[in-house]
Amino acid sequence: MRELTERWGRRLRGQKTEAPDPQEFWALQDVSFEVAEGEAVGIIGRNGAGKSTLLKVMSRITDPSRGRIVTRGRVASLLEVGTGFHPELSGRENVYLNGAILGMSRREVQTRFDEIVAFAGVEKFIDTPVKRYSSGMRVRLAFGVAAHLDSEILLVDEVLAVGDAEFQRRSLGKMEQRAQEGRTVIFVSHQLDTVRRLCTRGILLSAGKVVADCGIDEVIDVYAGGDSNNESNVDDSADWGRGKPDAVTGLRTCRSDGLTSRLFRHDEPIELELDY
Numbered sequence: 062m063r064e065l066t067e068r069w070g071r072r073l074r075g076q077k078t079e080a081p082d083p084q085e086f087w088a089l090q091d092v093s094f095e096v097a098e099g100e101a102v103g104i105i106g107r108n109g110a111g112k113s114t115l116l117k118v119m120s121r122i123t124d125p126s127r128g129r130i131v132t133r134g135r136v137a138s139l140l141e142v143g144t145g146f147h148p149e150l151s152g153r154e155n156v157y158l159n160g161a162i163l164g165m166s167r168r169e170v171q172t173r174f175d176e177i178v179a180f181a182g183v184e185k186f187i188d189t190p191v192k193r194y195s196s197g198m199r200v201r202l203a204f205g206v207a208a209h210l211d212s213e214i215l216l217v218d219e220v221l222a223v224g225d226a227e228f229q230r231r232s233l234g235k236m237e238q239r240a241q242e243g244r245t246v247i248f249v250s251h252q253l254d255t256v257r258r259l260c261t262r263g264i265l266l267s268a269g270k271v272v273a274d275c276g277i278d279e280v281i282d283v284y285a286g287g288d289s290n291n292e293s294n295v296d297d298s299a300d301w302g303r304g305k306p307d308a309v310t311g312l313r314t315c316r317s318d319g320l321t322s323r324l325f326r327h328d329e330p331i332e333l334e335l336d337y
Contacts, residue, residue: 091270
């Protein structure tokens with residue numbers, strides 16, 4: 062209706078009404094992989110690589126233009142802060158509403174209600190409208206519902222970063238527990254140390270395509286190695302005062318094995334060699 066109204070408005074003003082040439086954009090293209098039961102997989106990549114779109118397709122929120130997604134078992138997803146929450150309803154009412162959206166019966170929600178609220182740490186505000194919650198409180202409550210759903214597959218997008226350090230620690234512990242119980246976890250995050258801790262396998266996306274699919278350490282190394290922001294600006298052959306007494310004439314950054322390198326992981330020790 063909006064396009065029709067705009068077109069008639071342009072026609073009345075004597076403007077051209079031809080639609081602009083459509084530009085095709087694929088958020089995902091030729092993405093194909095399998096995840097085994099009980100596997101913890103981390104999906105990483107730059108902003109706009111297609112990570113969130115992939116999780117939306119996997120959770121059946123978005124239908125793929127072509128191809129198909131096959132899942133076996135109940136899927137619980139936490140993709141955006143407060144997804145499925147009604148701002149005017151209280152936290153208590155939203156727990157039941159969100160549980161129903163995720164496929165939980167009322168009896169299941171009643172059985173786990175106290176655990177969900179205690180995990181989220183919002184006992185004092187459970188009967189307060191969600192519109193008065195902070196973003197951190199909303200995501201804690203939403204994750205509490207998703208984490209206590211008896212699902213075989215858990216999909217988590219970059220939402221845990223909203224919570225505080227204590228909540229992140231408890232959330233990671235919950236996901237590790239789910240993985241140890243044989244549940245499948247697919248985790249999207251820019252926090253590489255968190256991904257490394259939780260996942261055993263990694264998938265690197267770039268421009269909607271799979272660039273690497275292997276062990277999590279190898280995938281993170283590929284991702285870090287292709288990031289120009291991680292490259293050192295130190296010139297190994299810098300002449301900072303050659304010929305002057307007690308002057309530094311060179312600097313090299315080395316790995317623990319003694320090899321010179323300019324790329325390091327965030328948790329990797331760096332050795333500095335000075336010439337003076």
